Amino acid sequence: MVSELIEKVEQKQLKKNKPQFDIGDTVDVHVRIVEGEKERVQVFNGTVIARKGYGINETFTVRRIVNNEGVERIFPVHSPSVVKVAVKRSGYTRRSKLYFLRQRAGKAVRLREVWTGKSDKKNIK
Amino acid sequence: MTVMLLGKKIGMTQLYNDKGVIEPVTVIQAGPCTIMQVKNQETDGYTSLQLGYEDAKKSRRKKPQIGHAQKANTTVKRFVREVRTDGQPEQEPGEELTVKIFEGINYVDVIGTTKGKGFAGVMKRHGFKGMPASHGTERKHRHPGGIGSNSGSAGTGRGIRKGKKMAGHMGCTRKTTRNHRIVEIDEENNLIMVRGSVPGACNGYLMIQKSKTKQ
Numbered sequence: 001m002v003s004e005l006i007e008k009v010e011q012k013q014l015k016k017n018k019p020q021f022d023i024g025d026t027v028d029v030h031v032r033i034v035e036g037e038k039e040r041v042q043v044f045n046g047t048v049i050a051r052k053g054y055g056i057n058e059t060f061t062v063r064r065i066v067n068n069e070g071v072e073r074i075f076p077v078h079s080p081s082v083v084k085v086a087v088k089r090s091g092y093t094r095r096s097k098l099y100f101l102r103q104r105a106g107k108a109v110r111l112r113e114v115w116t117g118k119s120d121k122k123n124i125k
Numbered sequence: 126m127t128v129m130l131l132g133k134k135i136g137m138t139q140l141y142n143d144k145g146v147i148e149p150v151t152v153i154q155a156g157p158c159t160i161m162q163v164k165n166q167e168t169d170g171y172t173s174l175q176l177g178y179e180d181a182k183k184s185r186r187k188k189p190q191i192g193h194a195q196k197a198n199t200t201v202k203r204f205v206r207e208v209r210t211d212g213q214p215e216q217e218p219g220e221e222l223t224v225k226i227f228e229g230i231n232y233v234d235v236i237g238t239t240k241g242k243g244f245a246g247v248m249k250r251h252g253f254k255g256m257p258a259s260h261g262t263e264r265k266h267r268h269p270g271g272i273g274s275n276s277g278s279a280g281t282g283r284g285i286r287k288g289k290k291m292a293g294h295m296g297c298t299r300k301t302t303r304n305h306r307i308v309e310i311d312e313e314n315n316l317i318m319v320r321g322s323v324p325g326a327c328n329g330y331l332m333i334q335k336s337k338t339k340q
Contacts, residue, residue, distance in 0.1 A: 005135050005314060006152050013141055032145070056139055080145040
């Protein structure tokens with residue numbers, strides 16, 4: 001059980017506009033990277049396969065395939081270095097952890113898109 | 126002046142520092158502490174402040190304790206400890222000390238009572254390596270091995286050396302952890318956030334004082 005006082009302490013560092021996305025979404029995560037003096041924003045694109053924890057400890061896992069090799073990065077939701085999470089595509093899924101994607105390769109990795117309007121109708125199989 | 130406060134461990138969490146890097150942090154409720162008594166050179170032979178933390182039920186305390194608190198014009202406290210001072214302290218009995226005294230201080234030492242582990246074996250208590258998992262070891266995987274020999278020079282001679290590390294009660298002792306950096310001070314809620322872990326369980330009583338070695 002988390003004490004009320006600890007929640008109060010964490011409250012100050014929580015993001016006011018918590019990024020909105022769901023499991024299965026394809027997202028662009030904008031990460032602030034400091035190299036010596038310079039600061040730049042890097043974009044990591046991939047599928048959200050898990051969301052864990054709550055409060056300041058909340059994290060999400062993004063998976064993508066680079067050169068035929070699966071790459072996963074875990075981002076804290078409230079980290080100041082996670083500048084922005086932009087949803088590119090919403091995938092339809094029935095579970096909260098998509099670890100089964102790790103066993104899949106090629107076309108099988110794709111998720112059915114969530115029906116959002118007429119234009120998307122053709123995507124539903 | 127010696128800077129010390131009594132407090133209570135609230136729990137641990139993580140906070141981001143100004144570089145955006147996550148840091149492990151212990152939240153401690155420190156004070157407000159009431160000065161129960163000021164000891165001086167003439168009557169007591171040394172100078173110190175007696176601090177009290179957290180109100181106690183009057184019916185649960187003994188009469189001398191209630192009387193002692195009345196002398197300082199306060200209520201009975203649950204946790205009372207003394208801190209030595211260099212020279213006669215300026216404070217009067219009944220005054221309150223808050224986390225404000227830690228302003229401008231970077232590092233603190235924290236004293237607490239560790240979690241009790243019960244009767245623990247040598248591997249847990251002293252970090253022994255135990256016996257091999259295989260190669261003929263039977264039912265002695267977590268044993269200490271030999272504890273002495275009959276030779277007077279190499280071993281112990283008759284009997285076993287004093288202080289030989291063996292199994293026994295572990296934990297529930299007073300421990301000091303040093304040089305915790307102060308991450309944040311919250312005057313409103315009497316909180317002090319320090320980096321790293323401190324001894325004891327949540328809601329355990331702690332003494333927090335200015336670091337003896339690090340500035």
